[in-house]
Structure formats: structure tokens, C-alpha cells
Amino acid sequence: MIPQIPSFKRDGVSPRHSLAQAASGPQTVFLASAVAILFAASDALVAVPAIRGQEKPLSDPWTAAQTIQPADLARELGEKNGTPPTIVYVGFRALFAGGHIPGATFHGSASTEQGLSDLKKWANEIPRTTSLIIYCGCCPLGKCPNIRPAFIALDKMGFKKLRVLVLPTNFATDWADKSYPIQKGM
Known part of the structure; x- marks a missing residue:
């Protein structure tokens, strides 16, 4: 029915x-x-x-000559002769503590006013001829909120040997998963 x-x-x-x-x-x-x-x-x-x-993707303020690939940085870090580059992580504290490039320093997330201020304060004490490599790896490089503000600030400060580590996907995929050296903790 x-x-x-x-x-x-x-x-x-x-x-x-x-x-x-x-x-x-x-x-x-x-x-x-x-x-x-x-x-x-x-x-x-x-x-x-x-x-x-x-x-x-966001436009890049750096040139191709101002970038370094992960394999090239790993090779550079493994060289015994010469002064190693100064490496600065410009991303988020939790990611830095979870794993970063050995010897890298952290001065705050460059996407925040405080983080950028801390980075500039630290960089103010360094010779402008220092070989300086910055990286983040929180997300794909093309969308990273930290790397561009850090690069622009350091470039304006006059660093002549400033380079960006190219991590197209993220730090885990482009560095850690390729068995490049990692240091954990702060």
C-alpha cells in the first residue's frame, strides 16, 4: 500500500x-x-x-645565485677545510626543536614582528661578509611565511653572502628523509 x-x-x-x-x-x-x-x-x-x-607562488626576492640546494649544503657542511657557513633557521620554534640542521641557530619566526626583530638584533653583531644561509621548511618554499621576510631584512642589512636553502616541499621531505644530518632540541 x-x-x-x-x-x-x-x-x-x-x-x-x-x-x-x-x-x-x-x-x-x-x-x-x-x-x-x-x-x-x-x-x-x-x-x-x-x-x-x-x-x-609568492615572488622571490632572491636570485638563483642566492640559493643553495640541500645536497650542496650537506656537502659544504661535510668539508673539513674552510669556514662552514652560518646557518639560521627562521621558522617556528616547535619545528626547530623537533629537528634542524646541525649548528643552526634560532632567533624567532621571521613571520612575526618579534621574531624578525630578534633576527635583526642577532644579525647586527655579525660581519656583513659572513656566509649566511637561512632556511625554514615549515611548508613548501613557494608559500613559506618566514623565509621572505628574513631574506629581505638580512639583505637590507647588507649581507653580501646571503643564501636561501631551497626546500621545495618541506624540511622533513627535502632534508631529513634524504638522510642529511639532523640535530634535535634547542
């Missing part, structure tokens, strides 16, 4: 009759037009890369 839904009448008119009358009115034309516009607008929005999550 199929269940029946009772039909209620309001002012002597059944709801089905009311809907049929409304469907032929000017409101229907307006609603149909509004729905068509919304569908067209949603198609246009899907075509915009930033809305689809394919936003353009």
Missing part, C-alpha cells in the same frame, strides 16, 4: 493549484533568471586559479 499525503486546502485552494499558478507568474521568470546567473557566475569563478587553490 502506498502512503497517502493528505491535501490541505487554504482558502478553498489546494497547494498543488497554488504552485501551478505561481509557476506561471513573473516571480518564476525572475527566479529562473537568478538561478541561471548564479550557475554562470559559479562557472566563471571555477576558472579563476586562485579560487581553485592554484594561486601563483
Whole structure:
């Protein structure tokens, strides 16, 4: 047996009759037009890369000559002759404590006003000819909130041998998983 839904009448008119009358009115034309516009607008929005999550990576303030690849840094750190570079981690404290490049120092997250201020204060005491390598690795380099402010600040301070460690994915994938040396703790 199929269940029946009772039909209620309001002012002597059944709801089905009311809907049929409304469907032929000017409101229907307006609603149909509004729905068509919304569908067209949603198609246009899907075509915009930033809305689809394919936003353009942040522009880099450094040149290719001011970068170093993980394998090259690992090799440089393993050399016995010469002065090793000064390595500075500019990301988040918890990630630094979990594992970082041996000998790296931490002076605060460069994405914060306090972290950037601490980095500048530390860097103010260092000769501008120091070979300085900064890195973060909290996320893909193209989206990192820490590396660009740190680079810009140190570059403006006049460091002539400033380089960025290129970690395209993150520190774990591009450094730790490749068995490069790691130091844990602060």
C-alpha cells in the first residue's frame, strides 16, 4: 500500500493549484533568471586559479645565485677545510626543536614582528661578509611565511653572502628523509 499525503486546502485552494499558478507568474521568470546567473557566475569563478587553490607562488626576492640546494649544503657542511657557513633557521620554534640542521641557530619566526626583530638584533653583531644561509621548511618554499621576510631584512642589512636553502616541499621531505644530518632540541 502506498502512503497517502493528505491535501490541505487554504482558502478553498489546494497547494498543488497554488504552485501551478505561481509557476506561471513573473516571480518564476525572475527566479529562473537568478538561478541561471548564479550557475554562470559559479562557472566563471571555477576558472579563476586562485579560487581553485592554484594561486601563483609568492615572488622571490632572491636570485638563483642566492640559493643553495640541500645536497650542496650537506656537502659544504661535510668539508673539513674552510669556514662552514652560518646557518639560521627562521621558522617556528616547535619545528626547530623537533629537528634542524646541525649548528643552526634560532632567533624567532621571521613571520612575526618579534621574531624578525630578534633576527635583526642577532644579525647586527655579525660581519656583513659572513656566509649566511637561512632556511625554514615549515611548508613548501613557494608559500613559506618566514623565509621572505628574513631574506629581505638580512639583505637590507647588507649581507653580501646571503643564501636561501631551497626546500621545495618541506624540511622533513627535502632534508631529513634524504638522510642529511639532523640535530634535535634547542
